[in-house]
Amino acid sequence: MPDRTDLIYAYDGSFVGLLCCVFESYAQKEIPSVIRPPGVQQSLFDTAKWIESDEHKADRVFNSIPARISSQAQELVKLGFLTCAPHKELLIYQFLRLGFTYGSQVMTMLTNDTVCALQKAVHHLTSESHKFKGFVRFSVYGEALVAVIEPKNFVLPLLSLHFCDRFRNEAFMIYDKTNSMALVYRSQKAELISVDELTLPEVDATEVEYRRLWKQFYTTVAIEGRNNPRCRMTLMPKRYWGQMTELMHD
Structure with missing residues (x-):
C-alpha cells in the first residue's frame, strides 16, 4: 500500500463513516495522514477527500475485525470512538492497520505507540463512565x-x-x-x-x-x-x- 502523507479524508463524524474511511483506504490502496470529522477547521490549502457513509462497507470492515484480529479488538475500536483522544479517528485507523497485519497479537503490543495510546484512551473512557455511575x-x-x-x-x-x-x-x-x-x-x-x-x-x-x-x-x-x-x-x-x-x- 503506497504511503501518501498529504492525503486527507473527511467524513460525517459517525462510527459508520469512520469504518468507511478504513474501507476506502484499503480499496484504493492509499494511506490518509488525517481523518477529519465535521467542525474541524481546515487550512487554506487543504484539499480533503470526502468519504461517504455506507452501511454495507462499514459492516464489512466491522465484521472483519473479530475474524482477522479478535473480538477484543472490535470492542476496543467501538469504545475508542467514544473517547476524547486527540485525532482518535487516525488512531483507530492505524490500530486496525496493525491488527490486520499482526492479528490478535496486536492487543499485546503495548510498547507500540498507537496501541498504547488507544488502550489508555479507552481506559480513561471506562474509568470516567464508572465514576459517573456514582456522580x-x-x-x-x-x-x-x-x-x-x-x-x-x-x-x-x-x-x-x-x-x-x-x-x-x-x-x-x-x-x-x-x-x-x-x-x-x-x-x-x-x-x-x-x-x-x-x-x-x-x-x-x-x-x-x-x-x-x-x-x-x-x-x-x-x-x-x-x-x-x-x-x-x-x-x-x-x-x-x-x-x-x-x-x-x-
Whole structure:
C-alpha cells in the first residue's frame, strides 16, 4: 500500500463513516495522514477527500475485525470512538492497520505507540463512565428526573444500561453538555438524541427541599476528624462538583 502523507479524508463524524474511511483506504490502496470529522477547521490549502457513509462497507470492515484480529479488538475500536483522544479517528485507523497485519497479537503490543495510546484512551473512557455511575445527580422536573453531566468522553452509551436498569419504572433524561447529546428513557425505551442546548425551568419548592435534605445528610454523615480534601479531590475530581447537589452553592 503506497504511503501518501498529504492525503486527507473527511467524513460525517459517525462510527459508520469512520469504518468507511478504513474501507476506502484499503480499496484504493492509499494511506490518509488525517481523518477529519465535521467542525474541524481546515487550512487554506487543504484539499480533503470526502468519504461517504455506507452501511454495507462499514459492516464489512466491522465484521472483519473479530475474524482477522479478535473480538477484543472490535470492542476496543467501538469504545475508542467514544473517547476524547486527540485525532482518535487516525488512531483507530492505524490500530486496525496493525491488527490486520499482526492479528490478535496486536492487543499485546503495548510498547507500540498507537496501541498504547488507544488502550489508555479507552481506559480513561471506562474509568470516567464508572465514576459517573456514582456522580450523576438527578432533579425532579414535573414527571421526569433530569441530570446534567459534563464529561470529557462520550459516556452516555456506557451509562445507558446502568441507569435504565436502576430507574426502569421512571422517566428520566441525562443531558451531556459537553457532547450536546441526551439519554432519554421513557415507557421502558431508551434513546440517544442530539440536544444543542438545554434550558431547564426553575425547580419547585419540593425539589428545593429535597436538595436541602441531601446537603444536610451529606454534612451530617461527614466525620470532621477524617476530613481529607486532597483524598476527596483524588476520588471525586473537582471538575465533577459543579453538577453534584451536595457541592453546589446555594
